[in-house]
Amino acid sequence: MKPTNIKDPEYFHKVVDCQYACPAHTPVPEYIRLIAAGDYTSAYMINWDSNVFPGVLGRTCDRPCEPACRRGRVDEEPVAICRLKRVAADNKNDVKHLMPQGPFKQNGKKIALIGAGPASLTVARDLAPLGYELHLFDEQKKGGGFMRSQIPSFRLPETVLDEEVNYILDLGIHTHFNKYVESMKDVLSKDYDAVFVGTGAPRGRDLPDLPGRKEGAANIHLGINWLGSVAFEHTHKIGKKVIVLGGGNTAMDCCRTARRLGGTHVKVVVRSPFAEMKASPWEKEDAAHEDIPIIDNHVPKSFVVENGKLTGMTFEKVTAVYENGKRKLVPVGGPDVFFEADDVLIAVGQENSFPWIERDLGIEFDKWEMPTVNEKTFVSTNPKVFFGGDSAWGPKNVITAVAHGHQAAVSINNLCQGIDLNKRLDPMVNLVSQKMGIHEWSYDSEVTPDLRYKVRQADKKLTLSNRKKEVELGFNHLEGFKEAERCLNCDVQTVFTETKCIECDACMDVCPTACITFAENKEEEVDLRASLKMPANNKTQDIYVSDVLPTKRVMIKDENVCLHCGLCAERCPTAAWDMQKFFYNVTKTHTGCQKH
Amino acid sequence: MSYVRPTFRHPELPKNKLGYTIDYYEGSLSTLCAGCGHDSISAAIIQGCYEMNIEPHRLAKLSGIGCSSKTPAYFLSNSHGFNSVHGRMPSVATGANMANRDLIYFGVSGDGDTASIGMGQFVHVIRRNLNMVYVVMNNGCYGLTKGQDSATADEGSKNKTGHVNLFESIDLASLAIELGATFVAQSFSGDKAQLVPLVKAAMKHPGFAFINVISPCVTFNNNVGSTKSYDYVREHIEATATMDFVPQMQEISVDYGKGSHKHVKMHDGSIIELHKLSEDWDPLDRQSAMNAVLNAKAKNEILTGLLYVDPDSHDLHHLLQTNDKPLNSLGKADLCPGSEALKEINAGLR
Ligand SMILES: Cc1cc2nc3c(=O)[nH]c(=O)nc-3n(C[C@H](O)[C@H](O)[C@H](O)COP(=O)(O)OP(=O)(O)OC[C@H]3O[C@@H](n4cnc5c(N)ncnc54)[C@H](O)[C@@H]3O)c2cc1C
Ligand SMILES: Cc1ncc(C[n+]2csc(CCOP(=O)(O)OP(=O)(O)O)c2C)c(N)n1
Ligand code: SF4
Numbered sequence: 001m002k003p004t005n006i007k008d009p010e011y012f013h014k015v016v017d018c019q020y021a022c023p024a025h026t027p028v029p030e031y032i033r034l035i036a037a038g039d040y041t042s043a044y045m046i047n048w049d050s051n052v053f054p055g056v057l058g059r060t061c062d063r064p065c066e067p068a069c070r071r072g073r074v075d076e077e078p079v080a081i082c083r084l085k086r087v088a089a090d091n092k093n094d095v096k097h098l099m100p101q102g103p104f105k106q107n108g109k110k111i112a113l114i115g116a117g118p119a120s121l122t123v124a125r126d127l128a129p130l131g132y133e134l135h136l137f138d139e140q141k142k143g144g145g146f147m148r149s150q151i152p153s154f155r156l157p158e159t160v161l162d163e164e165v166n167y168i169l170d171l172g173i174h175t176h177f178n179k180y181v182e183s184m185k186d187v188l189s190k191d192y193d194a195v196f197v198g199t200g201a202p203r204g205r206d207l208p209d210l211p212g213r214k215e216g217a218a219n220i221h222l223g224i225n226w227l228g229s230v231a232f233e234h235t236h237k238i239g240k241k242v243i244v245l246g247g248g249n250t251a252m253d254c255c256r257t258a259r260r261l262g263g264t265h266v267k268v269v270v271r272s273p274f275a276e277m278k279a280s281p282w283e284k285e286d287a288a289h290e291d292i293p294i295i296d297n298h299v300p301k302s303f304v305v306e307n308g309k310l311t312g313m314t315f316e317k318v319t320a321v322y323e324n325g326k327r328k329l330v331p332v333g334g335p336d337v338f339f340e341a342d343d344v345l346i347a348v349g350q351e352n353s354f355p356w357i358e359r360d361l362g363i364e365f366d367k368w369e370m371p372t373v374n375e376k377t378f379v380s381t382n383p384k385v386f387f388g389g390d391s392a393w394g395p396k397n398v399i400t401a402v403a404h405g406h407q408a409a410v411s412i413n414n415l416c417q418g419i420d421l422n423k424r425l426d427p428m429v430n431l432v433s434q435k436m437g438i439h440e441w442s443y444d445s446e447v448t449p450d451l452r453y454k455v456r457q458a459d460k461k462l463t464l465s466n467r468k469k470e471v472e473l474g475f476n477h478l479e480g481f482k483e484a485e486r487c488l489n490c491d492v493q494t495v496f497t498e499t500k501c502i503e504c505d506a507c508m509d510v511c512p513t514a515c516i517t518f519a520e521n522k523e524e525e526v527d528l529r530a531s532l533k534m535p536a537n538n539k540t541q542d543i544y545v546s547d548v549l550p551t552k553r554v555m556i557k558d559e560n561v562c563l564h565c566g567l568c569a570e571r572c573p574t575a576a577w578d579m580q581k582f583f584y585n586v587t588k589t590h591t592g593c594q595k596h
Numbered sequence: 597m598s599y600v601r602p603t604f605r606h607p608e609l610p611k612n613k614l615g616y617t618i619d620y621y622e623g624s625l626s627t628l629c630a631g632c633g634h635d636s637i638s639a640a641i642i643q644g645c646y647e648m649n650i651e652p653h654r655l656a657k658l659s660g661i662g663c664s665s666k667t668p669a670y671f672l673s674n675s676h677g678f679n680s681v682h683g684r685m686p687s688v689a690t691g692a693n694m695a696n697r698d699l700i701y702f703g704v705s706g707d708g709d710t711a712s713i714g715m716g717q718f719v720h721v722i723r724r725n726l727n728m729v730y731v732v733m734n735n736g737c738y739g740l741t742k743g744q745d746s747a748t749a750d751e752g753s754k755n756k757t758g759h760v761n762l763f764e765s766i767d768l769a770s771l772a773i774e775l776g777a778t779f780v781a782q783s784f785s786g787d788k789a790q791l792v793p794l795v796k797a798a799m800k801h802p803g804f805a806f807i808n809v810i811s812p813c814v815t816f817n818n819n820v821g822s823t824k825s826y827d828y829v830r831e832h833i834e835a836t837a838t839m840d841f842v843p844q845m846q847e848i849s850v851d852y853g854k855g856s857h858k859h860v861k862m863h864d865g866s867i868i869e870l871h872k873l874s875e876d877w878d879p880l881d882r883q884s885a886m887n888a889v890l891n892a893k894a895k896n897e898i899l900t901g902l903l904y905v906d907p908d909s910h911d912l913h914h915l916l917q918t919n920d921k922p923l924n925s926l927g928k929a930d931l932c933p934g935s936e937a938l939k940e941i942n943a944g945l946r
């Protein structure tokens with residue numbers, strides 16, 4: 001194999017598993033170290049720069065980073081990255097003075113942002129300091145999008161959301177709330193230099209053809225509409241017996257909300273096997289904790305209505321059969337199952353819908369009625385119109401919407417400055433030695449064996465009787481510190497200089513996880529991977545190959561389970577290994593390598 | 597600061613026949629200088645014991661004094677150990693072995709510990725063919741006391757201070773052959789492919805098994821002009837053969853009949869498989885082994901690999917016809933036969 005090009009920022013970026021997996025590429029280990037050091041404010045600001053809503057995300061993020069976390073490959077569970085973010089948000093000092101300070105000198109460009117969810121808000125935050133005049137439209141009475149209307153208050157207190165939405169609105173955004181945009185043509189006819197569509201995926205999927213759907217309508221609700229109506233205080237109660245249909249996170253929020261509005265016998269019924277439900281494992285745990293049974297392998301067959309009143313539903317029992325990797329739900333036979341219900345909440349999926357965008361504006365839609373959007377620049381087929389968040393490719397999550405927002409903002413800025421949309425600045429990177437002495441590093445290199453700390457919850461009696469009472473209490477300072485110490489500091493990179501190596505093997509011998517091998521090089525990567533001290537079987541992780549050493553061998557390091565403990569560098573007599581902190585900041589309108 | 601090794605290991609570590617992963621054979625984190633050859637030898641011992649499915653409680657580590665003699669702390673934490681006084685490891689090993697022949701005795705010494713203060717004990721433990729492994733971690737200096745020349749430093753070799761050694765060196769391998777050692781090998785700390793099978797074979801040898809391992813002292817004797825530096829050793833190394841150790845029961849697939857292949861059958865059925873690199877050498881022939889070492893030396897080469905082995909070796913217990921049970925397993929009746937027996941003995945001496 002050819003020697004690894006560590007000058008390519010993407011090589012070390014990939015080693016920082018959590019950051020790489022985060023759609024917004026938040027510098028996770030950097031903020032975790034700051035939490036351990038008790039500098040919650042700086043930890044918050046690193047987050048705020050990357051993901052805009054640290055307090056919200058520290059409670060609600062889908063956490064793509066955690067399954068990626070290296071700790072999960074050597075320990076039972078990954079670092080509680082998400083809940084550490086909340087520690088920073090809860091304990092920070094005043095941060096407002098650390099944010100861009102308006103009023104900003106206007107640049108004469110005017111942008112419309114349709115929908116005030118996380119995607120649009122991110123575009124607003126990134127563009128405001130550059131002097132754009134930003135007009136934000138939403139049919140709701142306040143900003144936040146689904147973060148406000150869908151995520152229940154017992155998971156995300158309104159005060160936390162308000163605080164972070166207001167940091168953005170306070171940058172001088174022109175808000176137009178309670179305003180549903182009915183015509184894109186209309187918007188385009190105004191003097192906007194660009195339009196960003198961040199309207200989400202606002203339509204809940206129904207089961208229109210199920211017998212009894214019409215007759216029982218008064219007690220059958222679409223999950224997202226119902227959650228929205230609870231959030232905006234239009235709905236205050238529900239029947240005692242509730243069936244929630246669906247196995248995703250919306251279903252989990254519906255059933256838990258129902259428990260708080262009077263539902264005493266709430267159950268979730270889902271078609272698929274329990275293990276294949278879309279809901280995150282922790283959401284399922286939380287539902288179970290609130291005495292909500294999840295009944296899997298049941299396909300809804302009909303709503304049962306007696307004397308004009310819904311009394312329950314029938315289901316067919318199925319089993320999952322797998323053919324060529326495809327799942328089929330096959331009836332097991334036997335009579336249908338009946339469950340009683342006073343109300344049913346349908347949470348079986350969401351769809352995009354753009355009835356307000358006319359189809360003759362040069363904005364192309366495909367056969368599924370989805371806009372054609374460039375994956376890198378987020379521009380539609382109309383060069384002035386951009387899409388991001390759930391509106392671009394269907395329902396995802398908040399952090400993805402934020403990531404889209406950053407990139408769309410870069411594109412809009414390029415467009416307004418007359419720069420090619422594809423000419424984007426490189427990410428900002430930095431690589432600095434952490435050496436302070438023979439056995440001393442400026443990061444805490446010791447690897448604690450502690451298992452993941454559990455987040456404590458408030459008393460169930462309290463939380464079930466008040467839908468606004470936050471369930472999770474969050475880590476206290478000590479728990480936050482200890483959990484932060486579990487981070488392996490994967491951004492502190494092992495950097496090898498072959499010209500210094502005397503091939504004493506010390507690094508190979510000391511490495512606790514057998515990452516390092518000195519061996520003959522091989523043509524093919526598969527062969528080299530197989531020949532290592534421990535075969536590098538995890539193909540998703542790179543191997544780091546040096547240039548040829550004096551004995552004609554090369555150094556090969558499998559990045560997979562490196563603990564970043566620094567022992568290799570401590571044992572190296574010639575400092576051929578060094579531990580160097582790698583900082584990677586994704587290009588945004590205000591960051592990026594300016595060396596072009 | 598890292599004075600403790602993290603507890604995590606590679607999640608896919610294979611288990612040996614006893615069900616242990618290799619970390620079960622580790623010791624505590626080394627306190628030797630970064631890059632010391634001795635640490636590599638420790639790693640080879642760990643590897644060898646893991647591969648040989650050694651039950652750690654069946655092995656005793658013995659050593660004298662020196663950086664080298666400290667290493668038993670850095671491997672096999674679950675084994676017995678005795679860190680004795682300078683140069684006196686052989687007598688402690690002899691006592692332990694005489695009392696309990698059921699353990700594997702693994703001795704570790706340095707060139708100072710062996711070739712200076714311990715020379716008397718060394719030559720006698722060879723003569724007695726005590727059943728033990730005796731590894732010398734040979735760096736040509738007294739590492740622990742800051743690098744003074746040792747008796748194995750070559751004449752003309754320069755140490756870190758620029759001092760040139762005036763004296764002829766003691767060649768431990770040829771000395772061992774000369775004195776009748778029944779297993780003699782030489783290796784280099786930087787060559788695990790060779791060292792691990794040597795360690796494994798040595799543990800199987802029923803008698804005194806000596807391995808002289810050149811092991812650079814990275815702090816005091818790794819300079820230009822030293823004949824024990826990483827660079828010098830790598831340039832002057834010459835192997836008798838490439839070798840592999842095949843434990844008993846394992847099937848042997850190579851045809852040893854032709855060419856320079858040779859296999860040596862150990863008394864328990866295991867096999868040392870050799871692919872000879874030098875033609876006129878026969879590991880079973882003491883004279884040819886001696887010649888090979890001397891010839892190499894004359895050419896300024898360091899000959900490594902297995903040099904000599906006598907597979908029919910008889911150890912000290914055999915020679916003394918001692919009881920075949922460990923003393924601690926004998927009852928009072930055996931150990932203390934009573935006054936009648938004593939009287940008989942005394943009468944026999946009159
Ligand atoms: C029940 C539920 C729970 C969820 N929980 C989580 C969670 O815990 N964590 C997570 O990461 N994600 C969660 N999500 C997903 C997340 O809320 C969305 O992916 C995210 O909010 C999408 O952001 P966005 O900016 O694309 O649009 P949205 O947040 O959907 O905002 C779009 C806004 O546009 C407005 N709008 C739409 N059309 C118009 C129009 N024509 N004129 C004016 N305004 C318009 C809407 O009213 C809405 O306010 C959840 C979703 C649901 C349904
Ligand atoms: C009786 C006695 N004399 C002298 C010493 C001092 N001393 C300690 S280690 C050592 C030499 C060790 O050299 P070597 O065996 O080669 O070990 P190395 O440190 O080089 O591995 C000496 C002379 C001692 N500890 N005890
Ligand atoms: S930092 Fe070095 S010694 Fe530690 S696990 Fe990684 S490669 Fe091994």
Ligand code: SF4
Binds near residue numbers: 506
């Ligand atoms: S410890 Fe340093 S000098 Fe020794 S082999 Fe490793 S990188 Fe090379």
Ligand code: SF4
Binds near residue numbers: 632633739
């Ligand atoms: S002084 Fe020499 S022998 Fe002792 S630990 Fe250091 S390098 Fe090894």
Ligand SMILES: [Mg+2]
Binds near residue numbers: 707733734737
């Ligand atoms: Mg020495």
